[in-house]
Amino acid sequence: MSDGEPGRERVVAGRYRLLSPLGEGGMGTVWRARDEVLRREVAVKEVRAPDWLTAPERERMYARLEREAWAAARVAHPNVVTVYDVAAEDGRPWIVMELVRGLTLADLLDAEGPLPPRRAAAIGAEVLSALRAAHAAGVLHRDVKPGNVLMANDGRVVLTDFGIARVEGSSALTMTGEVIGSPEFLAPERALGRDPGPESDLWSLGVLLYAAVEGASPFRQDTPLSTLRAVVDEALPPPRRAGPLAPVIEGLLRKDPAGRPPAERVEGDLRAIGSGDPPGAGGPAHSPTLAAVPGFGPPPPTAGHEGTAPTAAAPSPSPSPASPSPAPPPRRERRTVLVLVTGIVVLVLALAGLTYGLLHRDGDDPDAKGSGATRRAETGGGSTARESTAESGDGAAPSHRRSTSSAAPAQSVKVTISGGHPYSGACEEGRHTLDLRVDITVGRAPATVEYRWNSRGGPVSDWRTRSVALGARSVRVADSLAVRPTGPGNRVWAEVRSPVHTTSNSLPLSVTCTSATPSTSAPEATPTSSYG
Structure with missing residues (x-):
């Protein structure tokens, strides 16, 4: 501005x-x-x-929002x-x-795509810590979603917009069926018009975690009403990229609020997964869903874990006969070590012989001298290939290398426009200037974005350039567009041609110029309404 x-x-x-x-x-x-x-x-x-909203409804809404804002002010927490x-x-x-500088989780997902389970769990643990502090103060959030989670420049994960984005009761639906807030993150009990509780925020957190690792929320449909129907009636699509996070997500997304796990247990699981431990390492686990992920479940029962445990655990009152039993393992361990060392020696000798044979063969072939190990050592290309091959022998190494190489995300551009309300009134030179806003988010910065305004009748502006500075990743600019009279069925959008080709959302484009007497210097027409 x-x-x-x-x-x-x-x-x-x-x-x-x-x-x-x-x-x-x-x-x-x-x-x-x-x-x-x-x-x-x-x-x-x-x-x-x-x-x-009617005037009384508007007054009640403002009074309620003011009370809830003061209630949110009581929540003192670094993640709030x-x-x-x-x-x-x-x-x-x-x-x-508080002014928090950074990107939203929604921006991060748009730029980098789905997150690894460990990173999503670490973010989710911070969000849940904020929710628990709010719930302890008697405050419900009721709009937990990636757009309300800030990834601050100082490293914090901050939850914003407490109690602000919800309208009670039937006024949550507009005349056209659009839901204020985010229906895909709405808990089933809220979709059914029941009173929300802390469990409703836990459901929204589960949808957030699902979207973070899978790339899309589980119940999103074409329309808000069909989305709400899916939230209430449809089964959860099995998460396929969640890994150890899957049982936590499944527990949070149980339709019955009473069936969702306690918040403190969920936070313990999220922190364990975020640090690389299995869920339940720091506290009780989700027993109904833990077995859904191989390798993350209670250990298999051994003899004596059931009803026979007391008798099997008390063999004989005297411990002395058991003392000689540890003696055999050292002898078995020495024999194992001897066999292992012998095998390694044989393997080393075999590899030495194979290496000698290969070098001798290369030495007899003049063409091989320029293309064999010597050339690879000179150019460095062979060593790189060997390092990659050697590292791929460890099961964890390939994924680490892939994540390192993908640290710089592929370039992407997301453009969103707003403003430009329908206009009817006096025009200058047969045109009216619409005030518009353009939000540009790129995958990598710095970047220069070229765009123009387009409509159903074709381009309505020349190509324009906006720059996103290093470290910013996103920019908002005020723009204007001089439009000739057009019918109510027309629409306008921004078309991007560089660095990648994409388009923005579209807005209604309706300008009606009323006839005016050609008198002296008519004042410049201004839009009759602000941005919405």
């Missing part, structure tokens, strides 16, 4: 100066702002009630975004929060 834009100069509650938008959703905009009293940067959420203040302006609350 440039210095001359109106939002930069607006001061909320006589204290918080709005600088630039950080994000926008169905219920408001989050601004980067400056606290003029404490002289620090903060994040300010401008809450807007949906237009279809800190709420500083709730300011009143224009008859609605403005929530002032």
Whole structure:
């Protein structure tokens, strides 16, 4: 946002100066702002009630959101975004929060794709730690999703937007059937209109973990209503990339809230998996689902673990006869070591003979001298191939090398547009200028992105260039588009041609120029509504 834009100069509650938008959703905009009293940067959420709510419903919603924001301010935890203040302006609350710099988990998944189970478990443990602190303070989140999890630049995993993105009861559905919030992360009991509890947040965490390792949420369908139906009725698609995380996900995504495991047990399992241990290493495991993953289950019962344990564990009162029994193992171990050493010596001699034969053969062949071991040593190509082959002998090495080589993700571009509301009114020179926002996220930065505005009738702008700086990965820019009169059925979107070809979402494109008398300097027309 440039210095001359109106939002930069607006001061909320006589204290918080709005600088630039950080994000926008169905219920408001989050601004980067400056606290003029404490002289620090903060994040300010401008809450807007949906237009279809009646005035009493809007007032109740604002009052409830204000109460919940103050409740969230009681949650003091390093994984929870800190709420500083709730300011009143224009008859609605403005929530002032800690400004956390970083990417959302949604951005990370878009750029890098599905995460390894260990990394997803480590992130999930931090999110669950934040949820447990909130639940202890009597606060439910009710919108746990990747877009509300921040991967901060200081290394923290921070959960944001407590109690803000939910409308109670039937008002959760708009006239067109769109759900405020994220229906694919909604717990079945919430989809059925029942009162949520801490178990509802655990369900949403399970969907988040599933999406993090599988690349897509398990119940997403074509429409919000079909998604809600799948959440309530359909079985969980088996996770295929989750590895040791699978039983934890299955436990969290049980339809019955009472069947979901306790939060403290889940956090223990997530931290164990995140550190490379099997689930249950730090506490009780999920016994109903633990056997779903080979290698991660209770040890097989041995003789005496059942009802015979007391009799088998008490052989004879005198321990002295058992003392000579440890003597044979050392002799067996010495014989084993002797056989092993002998085998190694034989193998070394065989390899020496084979090496001599190969070198002698190469020495007799003049052409082999230039293409054999000597040339490989000179060029270095053979050594690289040998190192790769040697490392692949360890089962863990290939995956490690693959993960190292994929640390720099392939270039990708995601573009999202917003703004550009239908317009009807006076136009200048037969056109009206639409104000638009463009959000660009790239897989690798720095990057230069070329795009143009397109419509069903063809391109409506020249190619434009935007740069994403090193370390930023994403950028938001304000853009404008001069549009001639067009019917209500037209749409506009951004087409990207470099560094990769892609397109953004589309918006309705409707401009109606009313006739005006050609008088002196008519004032410039302004859009009748703000961004939504």
